[in-house]
Amino acid sequence: MTRTEPNRSRSSNSDSDKNSGNVGGGRTTGMRVIVPLQGVVQGRGGLFLGSVIPCAFFYFLQFYLKRNRKNDESDNSGEQNSSASSSSSPNSGLPDPTRSQSAGHLTELTGLPRSLSRILLSPRNSGGAVSVSGRVNCVLKGGDSSPYYVGQKRVEDDPYDELGNPDGVIQLGLAQNNKLSLDDWVLENPKEAISDGLSISGIASYEPSDGLLELKMAVAGFMTEATKNSVTFDPSQLVLTSGASSAIEILSFCLADSGNAFLVPTPCSPGYDRDVKWRTGVDIIHVPCRSADNFNMSMVVLDRAFYQAKKRGVRIRGIIISNPSNPMGSLLSRENLYALLDFARERNIHIISNEIFAGSVHGEEGEFVSMAEIVDTEENIDRERVHIVYDLSKDLSFPGLRSAAIYSFNESVLSASRKLTTLSPVSSPTQHLLISAISNPKNVQRFVKTNRQRLQSIYTELVEGLKELGIECTRSNGGFYCWADMRGLISSYSEKGEIELWNKLLNIGKINVIPGSCCHCIEPGWFRICFSNLSERDVPVVMNRIRKVCETCKSQN
């Protein structure tokens, strides 16, 4: 499109021949137009040049637009005449060989009429292929080559099964928990559980998409239980969504505008890249934490990241933390949380506290402190900046249920997210299932207790096993992961070395773990191992496989 511009403008505008040269020069610099002009104006050329150039620009732009529009109209009338013949012949039944290519080209978007005339010229070409929106391209390409998704794919294709497929890939990458869970409960009293709530008008008709009040009360009770009764949750501040992903997306939408950013201490959950960035247009600024500090975040580093972003003109609207942290499994201390709140207060930003593993705290030494407890005593002004994401399906080990909750103290955020939940609602059968599952406090207590015990025993076993192989893990007190230090096994201390090792683990060892680079860890050689999938019997198998990889690594070195 831009190619035709000089010709047209020159022929139509003879008195600006001199200027057209300037324009040509200016245009090559594209977006930077303003910068050189400023130089011109302040420099020698002074006022004259400084006024001629922008004027010329404007004229050309206007002529160009005018020209284009006329063409548009005449094109359209032409199309109508030929439409009958063109529409029936060119595309009929032909598969579109180049469609996927052209779909990616943004330039095609602006050239609607032109691409049409092209069909007329060469009917075999796929000029008429319709393009998808530009922003969806990042979704389409988004991270499929990342080891995180490659690994999942491999497991899907060739899953390990103790009897059926003993050679398959063992899943240590996905945070799901088949240790226990609702299983027992569903098996024990399924009939009563489901059919109780499921009167037909109850499950079939429209219901508030942000959750029934009954369910909110049950969830509040469950959260209170999971935080060991240290704080009570108010059901009216809860909004239920279909899964933690959409909870985080809704919060990102409500707290930040497109182009704003959140601070995220790394290593962090690999899912944030999708949840926060894809549709909301919010950016993430990673704040690296190091193994020397045991991957604890320091306020100094946060401060620095904040000011660097500010310098670049990026507005920071909040900070996302996970507690218990994903992937390390460590718990944030009370002091840390207070420091964080002070930081947020000083910079006037929001805090999104991702507490999806709050009910899966298995360590004995650490105490889990919810952000809700910290702000419980604070003034309103500070509570309004705190938003908590809670995942029922994680803690209930029932990810297939897809239900999570936003707990916020901010009235505008609550009312906006209530409306947005129609776009990612929890279905009524699910709500009733959950109500009957968690409204009984005795059930909940037993459930949380058993869950903790089982997680603890499998964690200890796995960490012991890894230790024997010379692989240390950071201390994990919550969640389904341990964060293993395999720096000794990588051939080169770089991301490349890490991916090599990951490939070996996947192909030779046939286990799928998440490399630190997926979690945006800046130190290579760390891996996230999800153990909640394993049974006691599986642990020796995993150890054997890792040993095999260790040996190949050592022999190569």
Add this chain to the structure above:
Amino acid sequence: MRLIVPLRGVIQGRGGLFVGSLIPCCLFYFLQLYLKRRRPPPTDPTELPRTSSRTNLFSRGNSIGRVRVSSRAVPVAKPSDSPYYIGLERVKTDPYDRIKNTDGIIQLGLAESTLCFDLLQRWMSENLMESMMQSDDGEFDISSIAMYKPFEGLLELRVAFADFMSRIMGGNVSFDPSNMVITAGGTPAIEVLAFCLADHGNAFLIPTPYYPGFDRDIKFRTGVELIPVHCRSSDNFTVTVSALEQALNQARKRGSKVSGILFSNPSNPVGNILSRETLQDILRFAQEKNIHVISDEIFAGSVYGDKEFVSMAEIAGSGEFDKSRVHIIYGLSKDLSIPGFRAGVIYSFHEDVVNAAKKLMRFSSVPVPVQRILISLLSDVRFIEEYMTAHRQRIRDKHIRFVEGLKQLGIPCAESGGGLYCWVDMSSLLTSYSEKGELELFEKLLTVAKINATPGTACYCIEPGWFRCCFTALADEDIPVIMERIRQLRESSRS
């Protein structure tokens, strides 16, 4: 873009070259000045403690530390001023009940159906548990419902869905499960399509009157505009290509890029069914202009008239057109009357759209236990056949009854052949033939007659006096009550 338009006038007019050059120059200088001013001053380290000391000084200060939500969340958080949502809210506060609250507001604003609850009830009580707990080898395995499954829906469900869709659409068209993405209801389906087909600031053409919910579904988060294409009662509110053409050209003149056409068939709120020819015309038009077509066919199975329903998928599959631009939305909320299940589907012929939608389903997928129930519900062919026959028959009966009642009051309805509602012409009750008069009548219906019907304004209808009345959640004995209330309203306004 609009900056350019006035300037063009200046240049071509009298003021000529001088003014035309002065204005852009001024603009440029001011821009530069502004940019220079705005450049953030270099931050010096002393600034760090200063902010904190400020908080210490004003520890009581109310306004300093208040944190703001994003500017795009503000309009979402505000209570809606559309009569559609106002009416729905009002019904919640005082719902009509035949026995307990005979003075309550009768809901005619929400398209839900209770007509076949007896059939559903029977099926659910017989099969619900088994359907959720079933597995391939007959033994219950918790991991079949508890674990992560593909977000786009289990293959079995997609197969069942495809089969169901072609069954209710008369068997003339078959759907390919691999082009299908299961979503948590029609609402997310529309949003995801809008996100995939248009960029922020682009627009869809949409024939009016249209379903008021589209405003939220599309505009809230995706930033896509809706450009109304006005249809008139003289055409029975059917869209014409010339109207589309005109709207498209106007939109282009204003500089907005049109990415597609969105319409519902059977149309919501009118309830008319688009003919094969109209569909072909629309698709041909879209092909000429190289834009997408989104056909919302969520009422496809609720057709009760004599007119045959034709799916856009059938037209697209005829081989005459480039089908990659056709996208269809379907859901079970209306035809199977299970809105609580929040089950919908995107059916698209565009590979990229299917792939992108699959990935975006991480935000709104259907829970696996619900999928299991749906699989057995949809594959129970005998039940589905029985249900669909009853569903259609009962809507037809109810429709006749409701329309007949209105007719006796001298209130005509638009001709319709599908949907759970009818489009009622109440212009004879208006005090003034204008939007204001219509809203007044809406308010009167709500407060005096205690009926919540959706006024045409909420659906962007340009002719005042039309109301959408959903009749499928009514019992037969409710209809005389409604007619009586309307009659009283008319008499009180006459006297």
